[in-house]
Amino acid sequence: MSKDARFFIFLCALVLCAGPHAVGAETQLFRPSPQIPARTVLSSSQFYWYETANFVITNAPTAEMAREFGEAAEAYRRDLALLWTGEVMPNWSGKCSINATVGDYGANGDMTCSYYRGEVYGWKITVQGTRERILDSVLPHEISHTIFASYFRRPLPSWLDEGAATSVEHLSERTNYRRMLLEFVDPAIRRAIPFNRMVEMKTYPEDPKDFFPLYAQCNSVAEFLIGQGGNRRFFTFAKDGLDSNNWNAAVHKHYGYDNLGDLQVVWIRWVGEGFPDVASYEPVLVRNRRVQPIERNPIPVFEQIVAGL
Numbered sequence: 388m389s390k391d392a393r394f395f396i397f398l399c400a401l402v403l404c405a406g407p408h409a410v411g412a413e414t415q416l417f418r419p420s421p422q423i424p425a426r427t428v429l430s431s432s433q434f435y436w437y438e439t440a441n442f443v444i445t446n447a448p449t450a451e452m453a454r455e456f457g458e459a460a461e462a463y464r465r466d467l468a469l470l471w472t473g474e475v476m477p478n479w480s481g482k483c484s485i486n487a488t489v490g491d492y493g494a495n496g497d498m499t500c501s502y503y504r505g506e507v508y509g510w511k512i513t514v515q516g517t518r519e520r521i522l523d524s525v526l527p528h529e530i531s532h533t534i535f536a537s538y539f540r541r542p543l544p545s546w547l548d549e550g551a552a553t554s555v556e557h558l559s560e561r562t563n564y565r566r567m568l569l570e571f572v573d574p575a576i577r578r579a580i581p582f583n584r585m586v587e588m589k590t591y592p593e594d595p596k597d598f599f600p601l602y603a604q605c606n607s608v609a610e611f612l613i614g615q616g617g618n619r620r621f622f623t624f625a626k627d628g629l630d631s632n633n634w635n636a637a638v639h640k641h642y643g644y645d646n647l648g649d650l651q652v653v654w655i656r657w658v659g660e661g662f663p664d665v666a667s668y669e670p671v672l673v674r675n676r677r678v679q680p681i682e683r684n685p686i687p688v689f690e691q692i693v694a695g696l
């Protein structure tokens with residue numbers, strides 16, 4: 388799969404998302420707006436459009452595919468918001484366009500939006516690839532970005548944003564990230580990013596060859612943390628880290644590691660030992676105080692949605 392194009396698009400997306408934004412705690416997760424009925428239209432260029440409450444699918448090659456993408460986007464928006472936050476997002480005041488290019492291409496996508504005075508708007512998503520990969524990987528990835536942007540209303544550190552988004556892709560894509568990771572953490576290659584630098588990264592690497600290590604590593608770190616505490620704890624950890632800009636304290640509070648360095652050491656050991664059950668890598672502090680069961684399979688959403696289409 389061609390990842391270069393995806394990473395370049397992500398870089399552009401981050402640039403487009405940069406702008407005035409508000410930072411601070413929200414008293415309400417999301418803000419409501421009116422329901423709008425779905426409809427399908429044929430554009431003059433013979434590509435099909437499909438409108439739902441929050442999305443406008445453009446450029447789909449068939450009416451059926453336009454409907455599939457639109458309904459899948461709404462389903463992901465609902466189910467992924469529940470997965471990450473425990474709440475369903477009210478409708479946006481403006482719809483998100485999804486420009487779909489379907490064919491035998493590498494799976495690519497990007498999401499852009501604008502932040503201004505505590506609001507986020509101007510949603511645009513592009514997706515490219517086979518119908519299957521768009522449905523099971525690119526759409527959930529990009530819509531996960533919209534959920535984090537809707538809640539946090541500020542650009543996120545790249546490791547956090549992409550770690551969360553890649554964690555809801557299809558198993559085949561996540562397996563590719565693991566394969567790449569094993570190459571980059573090899574001592575002969577040494578492309579892994581120290582955690583204290585990783586959490587400070589607000590932009591994407593300038594050198595395209597550094598995109599692969601970033602995506603492989605952020606996916607793995609997110610997978611490790613989500614495996615230990617579930618998606619909701621990961622989301623709360625992100626909020627604390629963003630609000631305080633003290634990731635050492637956030638890691639200690641939510642996962643029990645002394646600091647980022649402690650987490651990095653344990654994560655590297657987990658990777659080196661072949662990704663076994665993450666439970667055996669939890670700090671004693673967390674094991675002793677756990678009050679609720681961990682989500683052992685926290686990413687079932689896309690299988691359910693795709694199966695229902």
Ligand SMILES: [Zn+2]
Pocket residue numbers: 397528532548549552
């Ligand atoms: Zn992304």
